[in-house]
Structures are given as C-alpha cells and as structure tokens.
Amino acid sequence: MIPGADAAGAAAPTVVPLAAWRRAHGIAPPIRAARPEESAALTTLCLRAKASLGVSEDLMRLWVPVLTLPAEAIAAGRVLVAAETALLGVAAHGPPVDGLAELTLLCVDPAATARGVGTALLGAVVARLRAQGVRRMTILAERGIAGFYRRMGAVPTGFAPSPAIPGRMLPSLLLELR
Structure with missing residues (x-):
C-alpha cells in the first residue's frame, strides 16, 4: 500500500485545521460572547495588545484597571471574543442609552493583528x-489606532481625556450604525 493512500490506491485527503484554513482564505475567526471564566485571560490579552504599542512599563500600570474586564460586563453580554484554538481578540461596549453606546474596549492579540480580527469584532459589536x-x-482611541476606526466609517469628534493617564488626551470618534 502506498503511504497516504487508501486501499484502492487513491490519495487520502489532506486535513487542514480550520483555523489555518480560515487564515489562508482571509476569513475572520468566529465571534462569540465572552465567558465569565475568561476574564483574566482576556485582561492579559488586552495588556499584551497595549504593550505591543510601545507603552512603557510605568504607563502600563496605569492601564491595568482600564483593561481589566469585569465578570459582570461579561455576564451582561457586552463582551465579545474572537476565538479559534485560542483567544485572538476582545471587544466590549457600554450599556446603550438613548440610542447611543460606547465602544469601551477593542484589543487584538499582537500575534493576530492584520488578520481581520479587529474588523470582525467591531462588526459584531455594531x-x-x-x-x-x-x-x-x-x-475613544489611541492615536495610532484611530485610523482603523476612520477606515471603518467613524468620524473624529475631537479629543477626550484618557481613562488611564491623567492629562493625556485621546482622539474621540463617532460611528453611525447604519
């Protein structure tokens, strides 16, 4: 019998893991609601994402409370994750008030950037x-990330105080959800 062939001599099909197939074909990973037990792992993912932007260790300490996902937000269904065999990204929004909501967080694992994860998460939140x-x-976006939101249709509205760093202003944007 020929290795890799069945009893009739036909080549056995090649099995490609779904995650690899999705990446090869430019298909974003599945999006689902976060689970409360994932809170710590999601916070770690967010801290890795922030650190990959070159944020200093001193400033990272200020971001920890902002990037910590409380289990109650997850339980309320306001946190979504992109996941294949591992967590790739997370997005969260605040409670809607009078037709307006805030995107409170969107983080993509540095190993998964430029693969459509952020776009898929933003689309799912929308x-x-x-x-x-x-x-x-x-x-409210980091300066280096605001361009992503503009490409997604958000328009700049000015600047607002950073939730983590006193005295720092960050770009503020508005996205119409059509």
Missing part, C-alpha cells in the same frame, strides 16, 4: 448594538 436599536457609537 450588529449587536443595531439589533438593540442603537444608532450611534462613541469611540
């Missing part, structure tokens, strides 16, 4: 909020 009747979403 779809979820739209289904709840939300028509606009505010976003």
Whole structure:
C-alpha cells in the first residue's frame, strides 16, 4: 500500500485545521460572547495588545484597571471574543442609552493583528448594538489606532481625556450604525 493512500490506491485527503484554513482564505475567526471564566485571560490579552504599542512599563500600570474586564460586563453580554484554538481578540461596549453606546474596549492579540480580527469584532459589536436599536457609537482611541476606526466609517469628534493617564488626551470618534 502506498503511504497516504487508501486501499484502492487513491490519495487520502489532506486535513487542514480550520483555523489555518480560515487564515489562508482571509476569513475572520468566529465571534462569540465572552465567558465569565475568561476574564483574566482576556485582561492579559488586552495588556499584551497595549504593550505591543510601545507603552512603557510605568504607563502600563496605569492601564491595568482600564483593561481589566469585569465578570459582570461579561455576564451582561457586552463582551465579545474572537476565538479559534485560542483567544485572538476582545471587544466590549457600554450599556446603550438613548440610542447611543460606547465602544469601551477593542484589543487584538499582537500575534493576530492584520488578520481581520479587529474588523470582525467591531462588526459584531455594531450588529449587536443595531439589533438593540442603537444608532450611534462613541469611540475613544489611541492615536495610532484611530485610523482603523476612520477606515471603518467613524468620524473624529475631537479629543477626550484618557481613562488611564491623567492629562493625556485621546482622539474621540463617532460611528453611525447604519
């Protein structure tokens, strides 16, 4: 018998893991609701993502409370994850008020950047909020990340105080959820 062939001599099909197939074909990973037991792992993912932007160790300490995902936000269904065999990214939004919600967090593991993970997560948050009747979403972004949100259709609205670093202003954007 020929290695890699069946009893009739036909070549056995090659098995490619789904995650590898998705990457090869430019298909974003599945998005699902986060689970409360993932809170610590998601916080670690967010800290890795922030550190990959070149944030100093001293400033990273200030970001820890902001990037810590509380289990109650996860339990309320306001946190989504992109996951294949591992967690690749996370997005969270605040509770909607009068047709407006805030994107409170969107982090992609540095090993998964430029693979459509952030786009897929943002799209899932938008779809979820739209289904709840939300028509606009505010976003506070790092300067280096604001361009991503502009490419997704968000428009700059000015600057707002950083939630972590006193005296630092960050770009503020508004996304119409059409």
